[in-house]
Amino acid sequence: MTHAGSGPFRIGVDVGGTNTDAAIVDIAATASVSRGVCASSKTPTTTDVTSGIYTAIENVLSKSKVDRKDVLSVAIGTTHFVNAVVEADARRLSKVAVIRLCGPFTRQIPPFSDFPPTLKAIMCGPLFYLDGGLEIDGRQITPLNPDQVQDAVKSIQAAGVTKVAIVGVFSPLDHQGLHEETVKRLMLELDPALSVVCSHTIGGVGLLERENATILNASILNLAQRTVHAFCDAMVKLRLDCPLFLTQNDGTLTDAATAADLPIKTFASGPTNSMTGAAFLASLDRENKLAKSDTQVLVVDVGGTTSDVCALLPSGFPRQAPNFVEVGGVRTAFSMPEVLSAGLGGGSIVTYDADLDRVNVGPGSVGHYLTTKAIVFGGDVMTATDIVVASGKAEIGDVSKAKAIPAKVVQGARNQIKKILERVVEDMKVSDLPISLLLVGGGSIIQMDDLKGVAECIIPPHHDSANAVGAAIAKVAGEVDFIEILADQDENAILEKAKSQAIDAAVARGADRENVRIVAIDKLPLQYVTNKATRLIVKAVGSLAIPDRNSTIAATDANSSKFTNFTSEGSKDEAEKQFNQSSSAQDLESLVKHSSSINIEAYRPDVRGGVWYISPVDLEFIATGTGVLGTGGGGSSYLQYLECLESLRKPGASGKMRVVSPNFLKDSDVCVLGSWYGAPSVSGERMAAGTEITAAIDYSVKLSGQSHFEAIIADEIGGGNGLSTFPTSVHHDIPVIDGDLMGRAYPTLEHGTPREGECVCCTGESLRFQGGEIFIDSEQNAESNGRVESMLRTQCVDLGLMAAVSCAPLSGRAIKEYAIPNTVSQAWYIGRAVHKAQKSKENLIEAIFKTTPGRLLYSGKIIDVKRDVSRGYTMGQCTIAPLNSDEEDQYLPGSQKSEANNTNESRCLIIPFQNEFLYAAYANPDKPNDKSQHEVICTVPDLISILGQDGEAIGSPELRYGLRVNVIGMPAHPLWSGTERGLKVGGPAGFGLDMEWTSLGPYQKPKSVLDEFNSLDS
Structure with missing residues (x-):
């Protein structure tokens, strides 16, 4: 194929598990029908990755006859880095020291808490908790301490570790991650050989998930730098003196040097390249068609085995996955496209069940053996491609061989293909508007019939190379993320300033200022505040600027020199010989998913002499159950579950985490209670030290005049607070009562069942490191529980929107009279039912209602x-x-x-x-x-x-x-x-609802684990 224009040109490459695709685009001819695509190429992905890239690029240069000096850039999307994590390959991963800038907080859940054992063993290095970090409103938790940094560096050197992850509380909201960057600078001054990654460059709010992603990034730094060096070598061999970029998860570009520092941002670039390439090839970027309000755009990338679907936003980028994603069993939070997959592709196996007179399509596939096993290629396996040929929708292979397929099988298979596509499209819809569906990938021919709810199906030109085209035309982004107090300020002026900063950030990364535009503005008001404190996230995107030749050469030289201290892939070093070999099978059993490796039906909790001794499996069940009983609130069960596991693992904890019946208490016994109070946006970032609830309880006991206490009960069984009693039970060696004071989750302290008089009695709260302790005695200072709630809310805001609260202790008589009994058991039974149904594919709802x-x-x-x-x-x-x-x-x-x-x-x-x-x-x-x-x-x-x-x-x-x-x-x-x-x-x-309560049905007292499993003989 000969190109029609004179350039300049950009080359895109996408490295998949099976094939490596390349495309060359004339950026001056994007208005043409072909969108300027001069040539494309597909070649098998090679073990060393780079030789396949070399071949693919050489092919498109040869086909297009483009002069190499007219190529402005090469952009590569690769799965090479994520594979090292998924395979848990110790030869390609490094140990990582983790530094948290957190002041007194976050110790309740240490780094690596939810890593699979194999990855933890490979990556876990020294751990440090240093002064620093921010509150959600930007105040310092504690000032940085240079002496602590110096001591940490000495310990890291002594451990022989060179990779460091720095994680500051609320660092994504700190302008330029000031605390993290300051500590990084201090560390590099002390030891320039360290490789330091700051978490604010990796992900957003959510400390544990952002920390996990930062650790993974630090662990693959050597791999990333060697790989990028090899890419640069390939550029030299191809005689291309243009800049090298890598594509990122969000569909934008990063230069090679930055990719070598932040390889985790390239983990999911493949699907994104396909989606953005599809939109470009279908000309949806013209006249801002994506922004039209009368339709929504979905892209389906059909391969040989699966169909991946993603929703395109008006910005032209894929919708991002919410909350968190798991990589190699590690829960992480960084920008990733939301992609749904269905087991349908060109190689999907088609079977006919004569007894049921039913045709099935997939999820099994012949994959890359399509050209030898499919009927039209002389094989004996009926595939979706054979159905397409038999339907007269394509001429592939020997068309005559497909004629032997019975008509009813062809029609049945077409119906199944239609249903599968309709289902995955329906799952990905972002609104109820009509759908414009873009079909790309080599298997897109399997779409043969109209789809329900789809206004139009578009198969754009060069659809089978959309991933490479997406890499070639990828843009550059700039983003700002900060918290501003909007009360008494000009909100529009603040927003315009943020937009300007985002645009400047994009230009600084190489975007052409003339076409940079704002593509996303998120305004997220903070909870529990009245000053309109709002988190602003603004993102700007623009095309790469066309550089002059001198700057291009300089950029290329800079890319190459960045990696001169790393050996090439041709090195004789033994580690390099093993560099791209597949790792042996690894044990990736999770440290937190205990039920996955047991026979749930046969599992029996340890109950002896009327005492239930809690195991990790029990905690997992209870965490799932408290989520259900949380009725939408109660805080994160997952984080509290991790804290409970850490408490259970502590030396001397054996036998201390236990549950007893309310009837275990004498009337004169004293039962304490404590829970978390505040905003979920804080609890997931400024994780607790693990001492706050126990401190609050100790002070409330002292204030109430009690000299002893025999047990602890949860304020509410719903959500994370339903688990908050267990660490305290270990700390004080007291049992948890099988019950709570709400039977669910409720939003205020007033919603507690004990009502001796008309008050909850006494509310105490303590955060010792935040300027003193605060106690509210409702009998002396508040005329009602509502007033207690109002006072506590005010203090909680002042203390950073998260606090531990403890009410006055209750007598054993009050617990037996007012507590909701057996709710810990109820959570356990619900959780066990859910996990058992998940494993056995039973009816989940019926399983819950049996408990x-x-x-x-x-x-x-x-x-x-x-x-x-x-x-x-x-x-x-x-x-x-x-x-x-x-x-x-x-x-x-x-x-x-x-x-x-x-x-x-x-x-x-x-x-x-x-x-x-x-x-x-x-x-x-x-x-x-x-x-x-x-x-x-x-x-x-x-x-x-x-x-x-x-x-x-x-x-x-x-x-x-x-x-x-x-x-x-x-x-x-x-x-x-x-x-x-x-x-x-x-x-x-x-x-404040103007409606009557209507009974849902009679209440039934939950079963008791203690009664069912008690064994006096054990």
């Missing part, structure tokens, strides 16, 4: 979520639409249909929430906010939980469009539903 009576209220898909934190806590509403018949068939394994679906109910379900879910009501789908058309089916105090497809609970902060969910309701304890005051405080009236 706790309830009702499935609705099965559907979230189509809208609204939030408002202006009142100091999160208010919002979730809208869920019913599934259609095809979706129900493919829903949760064995899932029941909801009452709405059983009666052909077309109404949607709305669920308002105040942190926790308040009520569920059928609503007119055309007017969901018209309360006159609402039919309320469940309200507080009954429990409403939203469960994902895996049966795990989804909290109100995690609700988002497109999630398929089951909504369940469970009856509340009679202390709430059976008393006038209980309904006044915990029912609709307590939340």
Whole structure:
């Protein structure tokens, strides 16, 4: 193929597991039908990666006859770095020292807490907790201490470690990561041989996940630098003197030197390249077609085995995955595209079951053996490609061989292919607008029929090289992320300043200022504050600027010189010989997913003499159950679960983490209580020291005049607070009571069941490192529980939006009279049911209801979520639409249909929430906010939980469009539903709702693990 234009040109390369694709684009001819694509090439991916890249680039240069001096840049997308992590290859990974800048905080969950054992053994180096870090509003937790940094460097040197991850609390919100960068500078002054990675360059808020990603990045630095050096060598051999870039997860470019420092940002660049390349080839970037409000754009990349689908945002970039992603079993948080995969490709195996008269397509595939095993190529395996040929939709191989396939098999296979595509497209929809579907990849020919809800299907030119084209045309981004107090300020002026900073950041990275534009603005109000403290995230994107030749050569020289201290891939060094070899099989069993390796049916908790001794498996079950009982709130069960595991692993902890029945207490015994209070956005970043709750309890006991205490009980069983008692039980060597004071999660302290007099009695709170202890004695200083709540909320804001609280101790008599019994057991049974159903593919909802009576209220898909934190806590509403018949068939394994679906109910379900879910009501789908058309089916105090497809609970902060969910309701304890005051405080009236409570059904006391498994003989 000969190019029609005169350039300049850009080359894109995408290295996949099977093939390496390359494309060359004339950037002056992108208005043409071919979008300036002069040539493309596909070659097998080689073991050493770089020789395959060399071949692919050489092929497109030869085909296009482009003069090499007219090539402005080469951009490469590669999976090479992520493979080293997934394979846990010790030859390509390094040990990492971790430094947390955290002051007194974060010790409750140490680094590497949730790494698989093999990766932890390979990567875990010295760990340090140093002064530094920020509060969410930008205040310093503690000033940096240079002496501590110096001592840390000495310890790291003594350990023989050279890779360091620095993680500062709320560092992503610190302008330019000031604390982290200062410590990095101090360390490099002391030892220039260290390789230091700052977490603010890796990910956003969420300390543990960002830290994990930073550790992975530091561990693969040697690999990344060697690989990029090899890429530079290939450029030299190709006689290309232009800059080398690597494509990143979010679809933008980074220069080779930066990629060598931040390789983790390239982990998922392949799918992104395909998606952005598809949009470019379909000309959706022209006239800003992606921004049109009458359609949504999805891209399906069909390969030989799978079809990957992604939603394109108006910016032209893929929608990013929410929350966290797992890489090699490690929970991480960094920019990754949200991609759904279906087992459908050109090589998908087609079978016909004569007994059932049914055709199945996939998920099995012949993969890269398509050209030898498919019928049209003389093989004996019927594939999706054979069905395409038999349908007359393509001429591939020997067309005559496909004619032998029976017509009903062809039609049945086409129907199955259509259903699979419709399902994966429906799952990825971002709204209910009509869909424009772009089909790319070599297997895209399998789309033969119109798809429901799809307005148009587009197969763009060069669709089989969309990934390489996406790399060639990738752009440059700049982003700013900070917190600003908007009260009494000009919000528009602050926003314009942020936009300008984002544009400057993009230009500094190589973008052409003339075409840089703002593509994303996120304004995230902070909870529990009244000064309009808001997190602003602004992203700007622009095309690469066209450099002059002198600057191009200088850039190339800089790229090459960066890596001169690393051996090339031709080195005789033994480590280099093994550099690209596959690792042996590794034990990647998780340190936190204990139930995956046991027979759940046969597992018995350790209960002896009326005492239940808690194991890691028990904690995992309880964590899942507390999530369900959290009714949308209660904080993160996962983080509290990790803290509990750490407490259980401590020397001397054996036998101390235990649970007893409320009847275990004498009337005169003293029972303490404590929990976390504050914003989830803080608890996930400024993780606790692990001493706050115990300190608060100690002070509240002292203040109450007690001299002893025999047990601890949870304030609320829902969410993370349902687990917060266990570390204290180990610390004080006291048992946890099998019960709690709410039977669920509620948003305020007033929602506690003990009501001696009219007050909860005494609330104490202590954060010793934050300027003193604060105690609120409701009997002396507050006229009501509401006043206690208001005072505590004010102090919590001042203390960084997270605090430990402890009420006055309660007597054993009060616990037996007012506590909700057996709720720890209830959480355990629910969690066990969920995990067992996950493994055995049983009906998840039925499994839960065998442990706790309830009702499935609705099965559907979230189509809208609204939030408002202006009142100091999160208010919002979730809208869920019913599934259609095809979706129900493919829903949760064995899932029941909801009452709405059983009666052909077309109404949607709305669920308002105040942190926790308040009520569920059928609503007119055309007017969901018209309360006159609402039919309320469940309200507080009954429990409403939203469960994902895996049966795990989804909290109100995690609700988002497109999630398929089951909504369940469970009856509340009679202390709430059976008393006038209980309904006044915990029912609709307590939340200002003008509706009556309607019983969901009779309450049934939860089973007791202690009663079922007690063995006096053990």
